[in-house]
Amino acid sequence: xxxxxxxxxxxxxxxxxxxxxxxxxxxxxxxxxxxxYEINPTYYFVDAYQKxxxxxxxxxxxxxxxxxxxxxxxxxxxxxxxxxLGYDLNDNDEILTTNLEYQAIVNVLKYKTxxxxxxxxxxxxxxxxxxxxxxxxxxxKKEIGPKTKMLVISHVxxxxxxxxxxxxxxxxxxxxxxxxxxxxxxxxxxxxxxxENFKNVDFFAGNFHKWMMGPKGTAFGRVHPKHHEKLKPLxxxxxxxxxxxxxxxxxxxxxxxxxxxxxxxxNFNQYLGIKSTINFWKAHGENSIRKKLNELTQFAYDIxxxxxxxxxxxxxxxSLQGPLITFVLPxxxxxxxxxxxxxxxxxxxxxxxxxxxxxVWHLRVSPHxxxxxxxxxxxxxxxxxx
Ligand SMILES: Cc1ncc(COP(=O)(O)O)c(C=O)c1O
Numbered sequence: 001x002x003x004x005x006x007x008x009x010x011x012x013x014x015x016x017x018x019x020x021x022x023x024x025x026x027x028x029x030x031x032x033x034x035x036x037y038e039i040n041p042t043y044y045f046v047d048a049y050q051k052x053x054x055x056x057x058x059x060x061x062x063x064x065x066x067x068x069x070x071x072x073x074x075x076x077x078x079x080x081x082x083x084x085l086g087y088d089l090n091d092n093d094e095i096l097t098t099n100l101e102y103q104a105i106v107n108v109l110k111y112k113t114x115x116x117x118x119x120x121x122x123x124x125x126x127x128x129x130x131x132x133x134x135x136x137x138x139x140x141k142k143e144i145g146p147k148t149k150m151l152v153i154s155h156v157x158x159x160x161x162x163x164x165x166x167x168x169x170x171x172x173x174x175x176x177x178x179x180x181x182x183x184x185x186x187x188x189x190x191x192x193x194x195x196e197n198f199k200n201v202d203f204f205a206g207n208f209h210k211w212m213m214g215p216k217g218t219a220f221g222r223v224h225p226k227h228h229e230k231l232k233p234l235x236x237x238x239x240x241x242x243x244x245x246x247x248x249x250x251x252x253x254x255x256x257x258x259x260x261x262x263x264x265x266x267n268f269n270q271y272l273g274i275k276s277t278i279n280f281w282k283a284h285g286e287n288s289i290r291k292k293l294n295e296l297t298q299f300a301y302d303i304x305x306x307x308x309x310x311x312x313x314x315x316x317x318x319s320l321q322g323p324l325i326t327f328v329l330p331x332x333x334x335x336x337x338x339x340x341x342x343x344x345x346x347x348x349x350x351x352x353x354x355x356x357x358x359x360v361w362h363l364r365v366s367p368h369x370x371x372x373x374x375x376x377x378x379x380x381x382x383x384x385x386x
Pocket of ligand 1: 018074075076077078101104105154157183186207
């Protein structure tokens, strides 16, 4: 697997949770498309509309879904802006969220409360490794109040790495008429994402530049058809109203898909590269890629605990385990905060993440299929030394 990615023998990359390496064949596809673009930029750009739609169809097919429910953006932060700021809430409607969400997403929610009379409430979500699915569902039922209109929750929490039981949570919100917005930044690739199973999720944001190992700067929003009318595009352009040629080659007449597409003159080649990423997943098999990822994650967990004696937040319950392993830092490292990650890299050529959970810095490790056991053992010794 290693030679399917770009490596340098001295660097150990164990932070796929921030960004994964992009598959080499996907990089090559983008590079070759960029070269073709330069031969006749006008023709290439106009022609790219239908290629982009074709890519959107491939994406939807991969997630067992309909392409008209999707829109493409550069990253999950942009997708969330579209979801939250583009959806009108009534005065005093409450947005409920946990205190473990990614700060950029929390800021989008706060921004919403500045632009409307909606309110925001965060509830405490445990980080104990002994937490169970039942406990999570009971907690969510308890926290939903009479004013709650929207629940925003991560599928995989960036800090603790816990995988939230989204299908069961969606059943609860659906039965209470609450809009469920899922931050799936860490889902696609690491977990099976199938919208036949997620049919009660209202809004889902996912990306390709983390666990899918796709092009950098590619993400999608998935919107349940019942919200297509109500979601207002944040920006207007050629496709906002009924569209003419050449823009009508995107979307096959689906108004939602066309009004939400990326606007104006831009290079679509990052998005077009997603097709090659999906082909990689099909060729190697989703299940076998995930099996290797899970084995490496478990291996990293075991060996780092053994060599460092650090305590981890990695959940004990199997169904709550994801691709991220977070460790509690000793006090002196904790005080170093974000700089710890930089120092570890500069001194040891080992890339891990510093991550803040409830105001306290932790250390996060996240291997992917381009890693091997030997480098993980080496990384665990570096961490032990530090
Ligand atoms: C849980 C979570 N949500 C959202 C994001 C933001 O993703 P992006 O940088 O693609 O906008 C991240 C990024 O790490 C994340 O971990």
